[in-house]
Amino acid sequence: NxxxxxxxxxxxxxxxxxxxxxxxxxMNHEYMYWYRQxxxxxxxxxxxxxxxxxxxxxxxxxxxxVSRLKKQNFLLGLExxxxxxxxxxxxxxxxRGGRNTEAFFGQGTRLTVV
Amino acid sequence: TQLLExxxxxxSIQEGENLTVYCNSSSVFSSLQWYRQEPGEGPVLLVTVVxxxxxxxxxxxxxxFGDARKDSSLHITAAQPGDTGLYLCAGAxxxxxxxxxxxxxxxxx
Numbered sequence: 001n002x003x004x005x006x007x008x009x010x011x012x013x014x015x016x017x018x019x020x021x022x023x024x025x026x027m028n029h030e031y032m033y034w035y036r037q038x039x040x041x042x043x044x045x046x047x048x049x050x051x052x053x054x055x056x057x058x059x060x061x062x063x064x065x066v067s068r069l070k071k072q073n074f075l076l077g078l079e080x081x082x083x084x085x086x087x088x089x090x091x092x093x094x095x096r097g098g099r100n101t102e103a104f105f106g107q108g109t110r111l112t113v114v
Numbered sequence: 115t116q117l118l119e120x121x122x123x124x125x126s127i128q129e130g131e132n133l134t135v136y137c138n139s140s141s142v143f144s145s146l147q148w149y150r151q152e153p154g155e156g157p158v159l160l161v162t163v164v165x166x167x168x169x170x171x172x173x174x175x176x177x178x179f180g181d182a183r184k185d186s187s188l189h190i191t192a193a194q195p196g197d198t199g200l201y202l203c204a205g206a207x208x209x210x211x212x213x214x215x216x217x218x219x220x221x222x223x
Contacts, residue, residue: 004156033210040123042202042215043157050209058210090156097209098144105156 002026006091006106013081013113021076021109023091031094032074033058033103034066036087043090049074050097081113117141118205120214128222129195135188135217137203144206146179146186151200151216193221 007022025032030051035043045058047066055066063085065077074093078085089109094101118139127133137146145164149157161170163179163186170177174197176189190197198221204211 031209040215042120043213045210048210056209092156098206101206101211102147102159102162103149103157103204103211105158107154107156 004091004093004104004106006089006109008109009107010110011112013078013111015081015083015113017081018077018079019081019111020078021089021091021111023074023076023093023106025072025074025091025093025104027093027095027104028071029093029104030071030096031101032068033092033094034064034074034076035090035092036060036085037090037108038087046076046089081111083113085111086113087111118203118212118214120201120203120217122217123215124218126220126222127193130192133190133193133219135190135201135219136185137187137214138185139205139212140184141205141212142183143212144183146183147204147206147211148177148186148188149202149204151202157200157202190219193219195221195223197221 004025033048034046049055049068052071067075091106092103094103147162148160151157161177166181166183168179174191200216202216203214
């Protein structure tokens with residue numbers, strides 16, 4: 001039972017390069033999320049999706065784009081990486097939103113932009 | 115904007131001691147969740163509290179939701195080195211969770 005799988009686990013980018021982070025879940029969840037985690041700042045929501053073909057901005061969306069073409073996949077893109085995007089990125093999914101929703105997380109992607 | 119403040123941000127204590135972590139907000143939440151995160155891993159759900167005043171126990175961990183559903187606490191009795199980790203609280207919004215910044219807990223043997 002894989003749960004939520006993120007690839008890659010580690011990546012180093014040069015300023016200005018682009019990349020895509022992949023997230024796949026096998027739990028048939030409707031909702032998917034991308035977060036970044038920085039020391040002392042907890043989890044900050046970048047973008048989220050409440051279903052296939054839908055996306056919405058979170059707290060810190062600038063510099064990122066997302067797509068959810070298939071229910072099980074949620075992609076996070078960085079078009080022109082900046083050092084400020086150095087962070088640990090987590091993907092999560094949940095059956096739906098609301099009071100009893102449990103979020104399931106991937107193991108994270110550690111991204112360094114130099 | 116809904117905010118959740120956790121305190122303390124960092125706590126280092128000896129094995130066997132008791133501790134309490136707090137999660138406070140000026141907003142009312144329909145539920146509040148507590149997660150634990152270990153290094154190199156994503157957060158994992160410990161408990162969800164839904165009703166004002168609710169108390170839930172998970173072995174040596176006791177979780178309480180405030181009567182007004184604006185705050186919560188996590189109490190650990192006789193802490194063990196295996197309790198070491200980052201503890202995060204999260205309040206349920208309509209489509210997303212509102213996260214606290216976390217409490218980093220270290221239990222020394």
